[in-house]
Amino acid sequence: MQCDYFDGGRCRSCTLMGMPYAAQLASKQERCAAALAEVAPSITWLPAVAGPESAFRNKAKLVVAGRTGAVTLGILDDSGRGVDLTECGLYEPGLARTFPVLAGFIDSLRLEPYDVPARRGQLKYLILTHSPDDELMIRFVLRTGHEIPRIRKALPRLVAALPRIAVVSVNLQPEHKAILEGDTEILLTDRSTLPMCVNDVVLGLRPNSFFQTNTAVAAALYRQAREWVEERSPDSVWDLYCGVGGFALHAAASGREVVGIEVAPDAVESARASASELRRQHPDVGPIRFTTADATAEPDAGLSSADLVIVNPPRRGIGSDLAGRLEESKVQEVIYSSCNVDSLARDLALMPSFSVREARLFDMFPQTDHHEVMVRLERT
Template sequence: MQCDYFDRGRCRSCTFMGMPYAAQLASKQERCAAALAGVAPALTWLAAVAGPDSAFRNKAKLVIAGRAGAVTLGILDHAGRGVDLRECGLYEPGLTRTFPVLADLIDSLRLEPYDVAARRGQLKHLIVTHSPDDELMIRFVLRTAHEIPRIRKALPRLVEALPGIAVVSVNLQPEPKAILEGETELVLTERSTLPMRVNDVVLGLRPNSFFQTNTAVAAALYRQAREWVEDRSPGSVWDLYCGVGGFALHVAGPGRVVVGIELAPDAVDSAVASASDLRGQHPDLGPIRFATADATAQVGADLAGVDLVIVNPPRRGIGPDLAGRLEESDVRDVVYSSCNVDSLARDLAAMPSFRAHEARLFDMFPQSNHHEVMVRLHRT
């Protein structure tokens, strides 16, 4: 992939830009294998899964800068000035086509971009998500609710310009901090959920919910988890840090009890709705339940009788407490999906009764050194 922004020094976010894609994959594979070599010496690595090395991102998180009537959509440079990246080659075409429309709308409404240094202005970020069915979720991140009436009034014009819009919301982030969004979310459209079709499952994505940024590679990740689970034929599966239910719904099956645990209530609501839709298509599925809880802190004795556990934690990993509870449990199998191989290695070291048999790199993030790796564990 060639990038004018990178070549001109305007954006250096993509640390692997200019490196041949095969070399990028090899570098990540070597990095992950080296990190796990000490805790999983007999690990078999399956061939890395890669998708397109450009036009793969389904979500854009854009900093709004410049001035009212002449905004930039992109990032801030080292001096806090806006760098417009609306032609960035990482985004799916369905995202790229929205950027000029959104910029024109912001300019026409004279929405004032937030000035970080002066702590003045209203519009901080735009977060835009594109679905496999060419639908859109658009979120305006504002400092206060002052501009909501103007955005609400402009909705018909926005929907006319972008007919694929499913959800529009406003997030309020009043803090003068470098955080993307706040706790308050106001949905302005009748629909509040963006359907994300992945393989044969439709996941409901609400504004605050997490979803993998690379839909094609996420689909392969879920297929691999399903294959590993089916190989063990467990009667019960727990999906910890389940989000909107991607793993849980992919591994559900006749005669199998599936439980998903997630801290975010909106994500749990979405997972419950998706499970209901899936059961409508497959009435023979076993029980599928979702609960709002902190998997790291609260999952303990409840693991009694669970055959297989899937974990997909944040970068910090599952940590010593949960790793210890898995180690002490009767769980026979674990499928661990990780975006940080270093925390994965620490967690595997804390579970010596489990042997890591197979692993696979899933390249969610071409042009960067970020990685997603999934490991299959059996109790020895």
């Protein structure tokens, strides 16, 4: 992939830009294999899963900068000034088409972009998500709620310009800190959920829900997990750090109990709605239950009855407490999806009763050294 922003030194976020894509994949595979070699010496690596090397991102997190009436959407340079990246080639076409429309909308309302060096202004970020059905979720991240009435009043005009808008919200982030969003979310539309159709499962994303940035590769990740689950054919599956239920709902089947644990209440509510829809389409599926709890601290009782556990933790991994409980449990198989192979290796070392049978690299982020690797563990 060639990028004028990278070549011109305006953006260096894609650290592997210019490297042939086959070489990128080989480098990531080598990195992950080396990290797991000591804790999983007999591991079998399946072929890496890759999607398009450009136009793959379903989500954009755009810094709003520039000046009132002439905003930039992109990133900040080293001095805290805006660098416009509206022609970046990483985004899905349906998402990229919205950038000039949104910039024009912001300019027409004369919303003041937040000036980081001066600590002045209102609009900090636009966070956008694009669905496979070409629908759109838009989040305006503001310092205060002062501009909400103007955005709300002008919203019909924005919907007329972008008819596929499903959800619009305002997030309030009042602090001068390098954090993307705050705790307060204010919906401006009747709809609160963006449906994401992944394989044969529809996941509902609310404004602050997490979902993988690469829809095509995420679909492959869920298919692989489902395949591993079906090979084992467990009676009970627990999905820890389940988010909106992607792994759990792909594991659902007739006669099988599926339980999801997630700390975010909105995500649990979305997962429950998706489970209801799945049951409507497939009345024979077994019981599906989602619970709001800390996956690291809460699931002891459930682990004693689970045949198979799926974990998809943040970068820090599952940690010693949960790894220890899995080690001491009667769970026979674990599927571990990780975005940090180093924390994965540390966690695997804490579970010596399990051996890694298979692993697979899923390249969610071409042009960078980020990786997603999923491993299948069996108790020995």
